[in-house]
């Protein structure tokens with residue numbers, strides 16, 4: 564079975580809007596997490612439920628910082644897979660997912 568869109572979106576935060584009219588902007592959870600202030604408490608399991616980060620106080624600032632560094636990508640398969648292949652924070656599972664997506668249509 565080829566990976567479904569939801570599987571790769573699981574690694575990304577989706578923007579509320581679609582700046583190009585077609586796609587949400589996608590920001591890798593682990594890139595956002597990398598912007599977490601050193602003073603923020605580490606009390607979540609990032610692998611278990613990354614979207615919970617959205618509820619933490621530092622999240623909006625960290626997301627803005629990631630966007631400022633142009634870490635977001637267009638929310639389509641090729642761009643998201645490309646990010647995971649290049650990202651220093653991507654896990655082996657995310658890299659494998661990205662490799663598995665290459666050349667497949669949704």
Ligand SMILES: [Zn+2]
Pocket residue numbers: 591593594646650651652653
């Ligand atoms: Zn990343």
